[in-house]
Amino acid sequence: MIEKLYLLLLFCASTTSFLPQHTTSIAERSAASRRTPAFAVPDSAGFTFDPFGGVSEPPPPDKLPPGLSRFLTQRAVQQQLYYYDLNMDETHSNWLCEFLRPENCSALHVDYHGINALPTKDTSSYLCAILIYPEIEVTIKKPMGCAAGLGRGGTGMGDYNRNSNPYLKPRYFEYTELIRPVAVATSLLEIREQIAAELAEDLAFLVEEDCNEVLDSGEAGTTFSTGPNGETVSKGGGRSSPFRLANYDLLKLLATKEALLRLTEPSSSSSSSSVLRSITSTFMPMINGHNKWAHGGGLPSLADNILGELLSDKSGSNTAARRLLEERNRLARLWQEQMLPTLQQEQTDFKRWHLSCSFSVVADDADTQSGEELSPDE
Structure with missing residues (x-):
């Protein structure tokens, strides 16, 4: 009708x-x-x-x-x-x-x-x-x-x-x-499958981020330039989707959010967990809202700012930052392996x-x- x-x-x-x-x-x-x-x-x-x-x-x-x-x-x-x-x-x-x-x-x-x-x-x-x-x-x-x-x-x-x-x-x-x-x-x-295929390919950038290198440099903001080129040609051929770089930036933020939620579960009682809970409560409203997009250059992303806040704490070791990076990389590897076959079944x-x-x-x-x-x- x-x-x-x-x-x-x-x-x-x-x-x-x-x-x-x-x-x-x-x-x-x-x-x-x-x-x-x-x-x-x-x-x-x-x-x-x-x-x-x-x-x-x-x-x-x-x-x-x-x-x-x-x-x-x-x-x-x-x-x-x-x-x-x-x-x-x-x-x-x-x-x-x-x-x-x-x-x-x-x-x-x-x-x-x-x-x-x-x-x-x-x-x-x-x-x-x-x-x-x-x-x-x-x-x-x-x-x-x-x-x-x-x-x-x-x-x-x-x-x-x-x-x-x-x-x-x-x-x-x-x-x-x-x-x-x-x-x-x-x-x-169809668009959803195209975006998933690109992100499964681009997650390699997040997986390859070396945890020790970031911790030794103490500069999370330098990672904002790491990511896919907006004109990258996908494995299947053809031009990339119009928001490929922005999608990667947001996927990095999503992985950071999911890692924070897992590390701040009530069952976790380590000293670094309290630091991560404080960071989570501070940044969660921004994570769930609209954020400025620098189109791949000029400014660190929100995910980099969260990591930079952890690295700026000089009171102790970088245990909290290390845990966040390791958990985020673990999620990135898991999503990279399972995203496409699971999405196709879905x-x-x-x-x-x-x-x-x-x-x-x-x-x-x-x-x-x-x-x-x-x-x-x-």
Whole structure:
């Protein structure tokens, strides 16, 4: 069933901040004055999307570690948003960046540089919800002529504003677009696999970081230049993904976070554990938020700053820093070995689940149709 969603797209010449802030003036629905969540599709019947309310079986669980699986999905979504921006496709971009986002939370932005922005607790809940989302027919209404200004999609010439002339009335043109969530999810799965293949290759940079060399130099900040070249050609051939270097920087931060969480478990009572707990409480808000991205040079990354803070403590040995480096390298080796085969199995499970749900829906529709064709006497 195709649900109709009516949008009024208003374009302005001013640019918005690259921080992931939602701007309600970008897209307003002409049918209602208040914002409707992206997972609720309004129509005459008041249709509301319940992700897994009508499925016969729950979606399969993630097979990768939760933090790693969510990170790969988040970066795949951001890369897809980047492609939408290149094609000036605001319809799909607005729908995807707000999909399943909680109330009063910012939409996922293409330039968000962090590791914890996926709006669900796991990948399965997010991707499987997109896979079973109904198709949406969207009617786009755009201002035309001078009223459109110079914003994206505008057809006006110059900076003349029709609103300043009372004799010129606003004029609009309309067209429809079809959003096919299954196609969006398929693209996300492909991008996710591409990012995982690159990171499995690039984790060698993190594994090769010599623990003793870093500790002897006492300069964690020098490691910021270590990483893949953005133009590196992958083993399978072809150009790298557009955010390859940024993905590696964030993966390094994710490995640092996971290492800190493992080393600061309540069961650990060593003297270095108290130092690591203090570092964790100080940096965790920054780890889970948006961070500045120096595009591969000029500034140490947040992961380097955390290590640098440990190395700057002159009160004792570098036991805490050594433990963090060793645990992070252990995780990097484990992810390098298991990422690709585990991810492929994970994505196969998602596709099988969607296929099973599709067969179930077809069977239910057939039973309903056959029941309607039978007369009461039969």
